[in-house]
């Protein structure tokens with residue numbers, strides 16, 4: 001048996017302020033549909049991996065067995081929760097890959113979910129700051145936007161004001177999201193709206209405005225992974241050509257915050273393992289929790305030298321009709337960012353693209369897709385290269 005792992009099924013809830021009351025309801029929206037999408041019986045699942053950040057969002061902690069409430073046949077399967085801040089979903093995906101590669105099972109169900117709305121804004125912000133270094137960053141205000149505001153300010157201080165480029169990234173991702181049936185914000189708001197400070201686009205954490213931020217979201221996504229022998233018999237098959245995970249130091253003060261050093265290492269390792277250059281990717285879904293993160297990710301991917309990420313959005317490369325569309329789904333900015341679900345959602349949407357099942361988001365004949373999911377301020381970095389099989 002080869003070491004190859006395949007995504008063989010997926011399901012995705014809408015993202016946004018949902019009626020689903022809690023994690024259990026959200027899980028119910030995706031667990032069985034993902035198994036059905038894989039064309040397997042629930043009892044074929046050998047292990048369950050659940051991505052959840054929580055950090056105060058849900059009184060229900062300990063979610064690993066929740067999929068058994070909507071899929072009773074999963075009872076008695078091994079199940080575990082994975083947490084790596086905003087990359088908790090990818091942590092679950094990678095743990096499932098390890099589980100299969102270790103020979104503990106042939107099929108794994110990966111669920112990611114988060115219920116974030118319904119709490120006052122200040123509490124949302126403080127919960128999210130659980131992913132910062134509390135000891136040295138307790139003076140940060142404005143929730144996680146404050147963390148990325150600080151990063152953006154140091155980037156601006158070194159390389160000059162990037163507000164034009166950030167507004168272009170926000171406008172691109174909102175335009176892309178119009179076509180995404182799962183997206184929280186399906187509005188083409190345009191460049192000018194994103195660029196100008198206004199009542200509807202106030203400064204949140206200078207230099208970041210509201211339109212530079214991903215929204216607060218509820219949502220869930222699930223994928224089914226299988227080994228190569230099992231996948232051969234199934235209709236849907238998207239192969240992991242390469243994976244890489246790199247963790248960097250948690251405190252911002254111990255790193256150069258004008259670059260995503262861990263992300264750059266993860267991208268470089270994944271591309272090398274896949275044996276491709278970054279421009280051979282047909283598309284990428286990347287972690288635009290804030291627009292500055294997408295700009296710095298262009299540099300981490302190797303699309304531009306440090307300090308020149310703005311050129312990538314300005315030359316049209318990453319637009320939907322560019323040579324390397326980035327965040328055709330609308331990204332976190334428009335799709336929404338229910339923390340634990342995000343990494344699973346990125347893998348699900350990339351798998352849809354590579355199977356020709358992305359609906360209005362479909363790109364023409366993509367063969368290779370990149371996924372980059374980041375936990376915290378560039379701390380946990382996961383890069384997957386997926387391939388149509």
Ligand code: COA
Nearest residue numbers: 086121128143144145204210211213214215216289337376
């Ligand atoms: N982008 C665009 N529009 C947004 C938005 C966002 N991120 N957040 C809220 N809105 C819109 C709402 O839809 C609403 O629109 P309406 O007036 O047309 O109905 C309006 O702004 C006010 O919504 P509200 O929820 O009161 O906004 P807010 O000012 O309380 O929150 C942010 C805005 C940016 C502070 C909040 O979205 C946020 O904290 N985002 C970051 C989340 C985060 O840190 N995630 C982790 C990343 S690592």
